[in-house]
Each structure stands twice: as structure tokens, then as C-alpha cells.
Amino acid sequence: MDSINYITDRSFICNKKIINIFLFFVLLVLLACLQGCSEDVPQYTNESIRAVPINQIGSGSNSTVMSFAGVTRKMSQAELSFGVSGTVQTILVDIGSRVSEGDILASLDLEPYQLALEGAYSEVEKARASNEENKINYERAERLMLSNSVSQQNLDAARTLYDNSQATLQAAQTRVKLAERDISQAVIRAPYDGVISSRQIEPFEQITQNDVVFKFDGSDGFIVESTVPANLAGEISKGESFDVTVKWRDVHFEATIEHLGAxxxxxxxxPIKIKVNDADETTLPTGVVVEINYSKQEDTSMLYVPHGAVVVESSNDSAYIYLYNSVTETANKSHVNILDVQSYGYWIENNFREEDLYVAAGAAFISEGQKVRPAGENR
Structure with a gap:
């Protein structure tokens, strides 16, 4: 009987241990579930916070800005060439050389032209002597005619010879001027202060008349040659006011519209030409591609925002943008009234403060209250 009770007591003890072990494992499972639930709570990290472009309401958003490319050049440019043909004898400059008005840049072999000039001088002297002789003969014939010592026919012949000799003298004098001009055309001089931008000749090279041998830029201001679409050209021609800037390598230059093609x-x-103000060779080179920005200030009661900043709900035709709260780093909806639709954005009613910030792109991919950070911000 005692042995039976002993066995029963042992069985009870074993069962109790099994129950305790079972309860312990259940407790572990419950703790694991609770831990798993706590991990489901989103914890934002730098990697999970979406980066979006942020614009400020008062940072020029109420102006229309259109950008086009253009190429810089000097206001004064020239292609220089010899006015005669010949062999290049002297070159005194190269690309980048700065010269003053009247400086000699290059010359041809002048000997052929100097010989031609000497020959022209000889022809003048010969023609002048002949003219003097014919003049004396004609004046003698006139005096003899008064005493009827010569016939009218002889007087007319003397007159003809005198007229012909005068024409021959004038032609010889003209050839002297042409020969002098040829010598001057065999030398290239700087037309004004400037810099050599291109050289296309070498010494002893045979050059043909009017071949371009130098390209020359003046020292005056800069012009940007560009084109604008018809709608912008129409606004400019109607006298609309635009703030024009030229941008090159993150440097901005004030500019004005100089000429607009008709x-x-x-x-x-x-075609359009833009005059760049306050620029020189040290800040803006010649022949580079630059960005031209045309900015037109609009009514401050309206605000121009990019397409990517506006979300339009198709269900009720309402629209909103996301304002950015820099304190909580969250984006919050703000309903807007669209006034006009443009190619690159919307004109909306401006009911905001100048210091307000808004998400400028990707608004369709974020939600109310979502944490965001300004694009480009390092954390």
C-alpha cells in the first residue's frame, strides 16, 4: 500500500514539473510575440526619410523664368585678310596677342608692289612731260590762229593731242594711287584695340586676295547670340519687361536685350542678341555656351509652382500641395486653387506666407504627415 502511494506521489510531482515547463515555454512565446509587435512600429532613419526638393514661397516663385542656350562673342569682331595676293613675309602676332589700333599684324613680300609703284611714278613723269609739250604746242597754235598763220584743222589737231596727253597723265597718276594702295593692302593692321582669336597663315605661304588670315575680337563688351521661341519674341516685341541674366559656371551677369530679329x-x-553688362575676358570667355534666363515678375496674388508640386484628385477635382514643416520635418497637405495651367507648371492662388516652404517635386509620391527632408541635405 505504501509503495502504491509512493508511486502516485512521484507521478504527481512529474506532472507538476511538466506543467511548469509548459507554462514557461508559453510565457517565452508570448514575450516573443510582444517583442515582434514592438518591432512593427516604424522607426524612421536617415535612409527611410524621403528626400524631396523644397522651395520657399517668397524666393521668386511668383515669377516666370525661361532659360535658353547662347554663345558669347565680342560686340566687335572682324575677319582680316590681305587685299592683294602674294607671299607671306612677316607675322608679328599669334592667337591671344593683344594689339592696339594701327599695329602691324602681318605683311606680304612688298618688293613686287614697290617695283610696280616705281614704274607708276615713271609713267607719271613721262606723261607729265608729254602733256607739257602738247600744252605748249596748243597755245602756240592758238596765237598763230589769231594771225591766220595756221589753219583751223591744225589748231584742232593740237587741241586733241593736248586733251589726250592730259588724260594719259591722269591715268598714270591713278596707277600711282593704285600701286600705293596695293602696298598698303599687303600689310594687315589692327582695325581697333583687341585680341587675335584665330591665325590661319604661316610664313612664306602663298596667299590669295581676300583669304581670311586672322579673326579679331575687339576689346569692347560681350554679346550673346541666341534664339527665342515665337511666344517669347512676341512678348519682347510688345514691350514686356524682362529681367535678363547670363549664367556661366555658376556666375550670373546682368544683361539687356540688344536686338531681336523680325x-x-x-x-x-x-534670333536675338543679348548685351552682357560688367563682364570681361577674365570672367567670361568668348565663344562659350552660356545659359540665358528671362525672368518676368508676375502678380503677387498668384504663385507659379512646378507640375510636380501639385497633386490633383480626380475624384473631386480638388488640388493640393504639401507644405514642409522644418520643425517636425513633415509634409502636410494644403488645398490650392488652380488659376492657369502652363507648359511647365501651374498658376495657383497665393494664400501663403513668404517664408512658407513647399515640396517642389514628387508630391504625388508622398502622403499626409510623412517625414521628408530637403534634397541635397547631408545628415
């Missing part, structure tokens, strides 16, 4: 060059765009 005829489209390719059926779509009009």
Missing part, C-alpha cells in the same frame, strides 16, 4: 530663322525661333 523673322524666324527656322520657322520656330527668332
Amino acid at each position: 523673322r524666324a530663322g527656322n520657322g520656330l525661333s527668332f
